[in-house]
Amino acid sequence: MVIFYRRLPKFEYIKPESQNMLFEILSDNKNCSVYAGGTDLIPKLKKRLIKPPDVLIDLKGLNELDYIKIEGGTLKIGALSTIYSVATSKIVIEKFNILSQAAKSIAAFQIQNRGTIVGNICNAVPSADSAPALLVLNAKLNIKKKDGSRKVNIDEFFIGPNKTVLDKDEIVTEVEISEVPSSFKGIYYKLSTRGKMDLATVGVAVLLGSDNGRFSDIRIGLGAVAPTPIRAKRAEELLKGEKINKELINNAARIASDESSPIDDHRASATYRKIMVETLVKRAICRLTEVG
Ligand SMILES: Cc1cc2nc3c(=O)[nH]c(=O)nc-3n(C[C@H](O)[C@H](O)[C@H](O)COP(=O)(O)OP(=O)(O)OC[C@H]3O[C@@H](n4cnc5c(N)ncnc54)[C@H](O)[C@@H]3O)c2cc1C
Incomplete structure (x- = not known):
């Protein structure tokens, strides 16, 4: 082309x-x-x-919107924070590592130094790399306009390809993420033909909390496989509270794939994307739980 x-x-x-x-x-x-x-x-x-x-x-x-800070355990990322500053922030790496992984997977340094995480979200393409990570972190977006403000959960922010709930007179000023228990572990896998130099063909973010060999919490975010980035809620429900075992993980990965609704395009066929959702969800959960 x-x-x-x-x-x-x-x-x-x-x-x-x-x-x-x-x-x-x-x-x-x-x-x-x-x-x-x-x-x-x-x-x-x-x-x-x-x-x-x-x-x-x-x-x-608006220089005042360029910050990454913690307030009362909550991470706050201003609208002008670049992808690079989020990827390399000590706070993000230590406490919200999955977001750093996702930011690092976005393009080359030139783009990372110029582009913002909030721009990545507001652009609202299904393949936005920060979106699956922000979904599993239950991020909230602070939105402002002349006479008011509102807070929107990220899972309600995207309404279609390139479409968000933002009105014409509103901007996102901040991403807010509540503290994540320090025992939680997360992985972001980006499948793409040319690594971080290409948009995601499939993006999978998994955040896991485990207790006594059980899934105490499990959140699965998917990118590039539906009209918007999504959470695989049915797969999560299957795992929550259950004893960690390979068969259950395999079933959950299959369900996550069923929850996706990808399209065929020049990057990959819908069928391939569905197979790769299953593969990457399984791989991520197995790695986090150390199940062989
Ligand atoms: C060569 C190249 C490679 C790329 N690779 C990747 C990649 O690997 N992964 C990936 O996810 N993306 C990639 N992108 C896309 C892009 O770089 C990212 O989406 C980036 O995060 C956008 O941030 P920005 O600040 O530049 O957004 P802008 O271009 O400034 O804005 C993007 C959209 O968001 C809106 N917007 C921006 N800020 C706000 C705000 N505060 N409130 C309301 N609306 C706002 C704008 O109106 C616009 O519609 C790539 C782009 C290029 C050119």
Whole structure:
């Protein structure tokens, strides 16, 4: 496939220096788009994959949104935190390791240093690498507009390919993740043709809590195998509270595959994706539980 890059279409460019200014502009009812790193939005505008906005709003003037911090055990990631800063954050590596693994799997350093985790989520493609990890971490998104704010669980945020619950006048200001018990272990597997230099063909995140040889908690997130990133809830239910054993893990992996609804595209067939969901879910749980 040949892709012709063109010049950017014409638009007004604004870089607000305060959130008040940003929300004033957004509430004006103009045809606006916001961007952070621009690694998704700018190529789409150049390729004319989306309707150009009248006003393009650069969020990078809002320095106060660039942070990764812990408050009362809760991890808070500001909307301008880059993928690289999340991947290499000491707090994230030590306490929310699966998110660091997912961030590290995203593209090359150039993209990691420019793109943001919040941009990865707001772009809302099914293959977004941070999404399965954020799903199993039960992340919440803090959303703001001129006259208010709301908190949305990540499993309610995506409503379709490239579609989220965000209204035109809203932005995500922060990702919030509650403390995870230190005994929990997690793995993110990204299947792709060219490693991290390609989008995920299948993404599988598994977070496991075990107690006395039983699954005390198990969360399975899947990417690139449904119209949105999803949790494999039926597979999780099968395992929760049960004694850890190979047969149960095999059954759960099969159910996770049944819960996926992938499409055929140039990266892989739907059939292959389903097989790989089963394989990777099984591999992840076996590795975390040390079941042979
Ligand atoms: C060469 C290349 C390789 C890539 N590889 C991968 C990969 O391996 N895995 C992967 O998952 N992605 C990949 N991507 C996609 C992209 O880099 C990521 O999705 C990145 O995280 C996007 O972040 P950004 O800040 O650049 O988003 P932007 O391009 O700035 O924005 C993306 C979308 O989110 C919206 N948005 C951004 N911030 C906010 C906010 N705070 N509130 C509301 N809406 C907002 C924008 O309006 C836009 O619709 C790749 C891209 C390129 C160009």
